[in-house]
Amino acid sequence: MNLSVSSLFFELAVIFLPGFLWMKIHTKYGAKKQRSQFDLILNAFLFGVVSYIILMLIYRLIGLPLNILALDQDGKKLLDSAILPEILWATLIALFCGIVFVYAENRKFLTRVFQKIGLTKRFGDEDVWDFVFNSNSVGVEWVYFRDFSERVVYCGYVRLFSESGQLRELLLQNVIVYDFDGNELYRRPMLYLAREQANIHIEFPDAERTSNDQGE
Incomplete structure (x- = not known):
């Protein structure tokens, strides 16, 4: 193969596009802890290999050859016209x-x-x-966010929450705010809260009712 370093890098990047796409989806929406650069590259490679293995099994099932497996043949281009559809399917x-x-x-x-x-x-x-607010239980949707410094309680439905981090964020809907004596102070259709993770106290009043309902 007579390829320059730049063109070789580009063509290899195109071939491993499936792995990078899978890795990006996993990193953005699945992985919860920070990954090293090595882990990201390794995941991209492994995800890419799995994608091509699945494609190979599908091709064999329908009786078609997988041309990308013939890249080691003399004179075979990386981005051959026969390989491009396979990269797209992968x-x-x-x-x-x-x-x-x-x-x-x-x-x-x-x-x-x-x-x-x-x-x-x-x-x-x-x-x-993350585990609690990602769960499917309806018992974690309605919360009491107790603020001891301001001596108020925010009651509402959790609509959005932040990823793991030092600053925890919640977006509550249909919010009722009480003082610690139980007196209603005001109501808001939507309320954003942000606190340091060491200064959070959240109660789930519907959790007990949900557990009793499931036990019946």
Whole structure:
């Protein structure tokens, strides 16, 4: 292959586009902790390989050859016209698999299996904040956010919450604000709250009712 370094880098980047796309989806919407540069590159490579393996299995199932496997042949171009459709299909596979992978990761399917068989008691890489507000339980939707410094309680539905970090953020809807004596102070259709993670006290009044309903 007579390729310059710049063109070789570009063509390799195109070939590994499925892996980078899958890695980007996973990093943005699935991974909860900071990853090193090496981990990101390794994930992109592995996700790309998996995408092409799935494509190879599909091609074999329908009786078509996978031309990208013949790149080691003399005179074979990296971005040959026969290879470009395969890269496109692999990219679509990576997009689909990335979405499914993130969905399964956020729903803790594999972790729940490990918990069922007694392999672990952990719920994942994220902290309890992410675990609670990412859960499907309706009992965590209505919260009492108790502010001890201002001596007020914000009651409302959680509509948005921040990712893990030093500053925790909540967007509450249909908010009622009380003082510590239980007197209603005011109401707001929407309220944004931001606090340091060490200064947060949140109660879930619907959790007990939800648990009782599920037990019946």
